[in-house]
Amino acid sequence: MEPVPNIAPFIGYVYPNETVIPWTVLVVVYPYLTGLVAGAFTVSSLYQVFGMQRFKPVAHLALLTSLCCMLVVPVPLLIHLGHPERALNAMITPHTTSAFAIFGYAASFYVLLLLLENWFVFRPHIVREVQRTSGVLRLFYRGLTLGSDDLSEKAMSYDRKWIFALAVIGIPAAHGLHGYVGFVFGSLKSREWWSSDLMPAIFLFSAIISGTALLIVIYVIACRLRKVAVDLPCVEGMAYTLWGFMMFTLLLEGVEFASLVYRGREGTEMILQFVKGPLIVPFVILQFGIGSATPLVILTFMIWRGIGGKTLIAGVLVSACLVLLSVLMMRWNVVIGGQEIAKTGKGLLSYTPTFLGREGLLVATGILAAPFVLLSIMVRLFPPWPQATKAA
């Protein structure tokens, strides 16, 4: 047998079986990606459902980003499973008391919804490409029309109804999917660090800010690469969204931590020792100091002073990158942090991910990069930029 991976050194007393960390960096990647899906979808809905015109430049990009991330979401889970070939057991014979059993259904439903909405949104483009292209590409687009090549005003208004309906259904679907990821952790009574009613809400709001931040980064970089001007009101709108939802996220996280400390149940002393010790860098400095407080200060200052132009774009871009880091650290601190506090309440473990191996950093980085490789191909096949899809 290969040597057992993920053995964690410890201090104090931990149960002997706890010395192997069950959920590794791959389980950090999973909620991070799901969060990006929900967040990007939220921005798209602000335009599709609530008609906020300033988000039009990124509305279709958001949908494509959401789809690309969602297609990769099951990958870290499947790689993590001891028997990925049995993964469908959870769908064939779902154990209804398990918070995890509905994942297969919820995710499949959401993928279907995203595929449908993307198809409606990009249908005019697909139909036009059939006439413009030739060879394999033409066959590809032809197949994608699903036999529907009508672009008349009547047909388009019919499509718009569907896009609206799907976007409306998509809001609870996307948010439900991610809130449920929070429930997977929050509902476990065995770990004080996870066991919280606020966990689903915290996951949800941090998802929204991560998705918005991701869109800002992708949009600004894409404009740079395409050598077109960045739409200022759009970036400004996303900055407002980011700022607003960051407030909720920080408030919820603050309330959760405060009540954990204030309740002071058994094991709280160990948690405080953990926060003041090993968590100083990932939790206090990276997640809150650099990842949350800094962008909040930057954004607040820019909104307050009414800064515009290139300074605004640079400031929002930097803030968005920091928020992406903050949310990644939040996922890390929840998933890994929870397992580093022993169930005995009398010990702390320390997990160091391996670089190579099935659950190593290399694989995790690859999975995190996959949606963006996918997206870079998708934007070429289905340009989400407003000029290219005027009809929608």
Add this chain to the structure above:
Amino acid sequence: MTETKDKSADARRAFLRLLGGAVACAGAAAAGKVAVTQAEAATAPSTVTPPAIPGYDWTKHRWAFGVDATKCIGCLRCVEACKRENDVIGDAHHFRTWVERYVYLEGEETPRVDSHSDPVNIEASGSEHEYRFANRYKDAKVEKAFFVPKLCNHCTHPACVQVCPTGATYRTNDGVVVIDHTYCIGCQYCVQACPYGARFFNEEKQVTDKCTWCYHRITKGLQPACVEVCPVGARIFGDLYDKQSPVSLFIRNNRTRVLKPESGNAPNVYYVGLDKDVI
């Protein structure tokens, strides 16, 4: 021209109607399935049709376990017997049963706790395959010290069973929580959910693993391996349906308690001789 467009729109409408119908059917089928599975409570095929054990009727027994911590001498024969009997991975990180040592030193408010898997104790034994408690407190003034054997509590409301997404782990009719190794997907959600740290991941089989109270032995009328080898009778096992069984007598004649009752898991390992600091 308009007619063609209408036709095309009609075709798309028909397609969408079909798609909607298909989704609705799938949803209804899923809902139907859920209704069925809720009635069955657990869903792995082995739960619905358990493997037959010749001459054994699981409706006629209710197994339980007792631990008399005042008797345990920390010899760890139980741990080694369990590893051999159940082919448990031979290192310091995988145990179906283990023993904890609580030592109260003079002048200290909280006990020092360790188990045989502590690096100091592993160093003393010289191998990860052999276990002993190092005499690490020989120069200190010990006020009080005792051992506590631990194992799966085979709870009545097991959190591990609750969270299993496939129903691969389930509670048998005779009160034992087992895992169907041919059905487990290895997600380790159950490992997280168990408040007692009783579950671990079996890297050889790529599934989760834990104590079964030696189900293969007890269904043949034998005692679990750890009970069998205990030289001082600190481990007691038996059938609650038999009022004269060792465990029934143990529970009746002692004031027992269980570990972490606040978890709501309703554990079925009954302890005597625990101190307030035992976790």
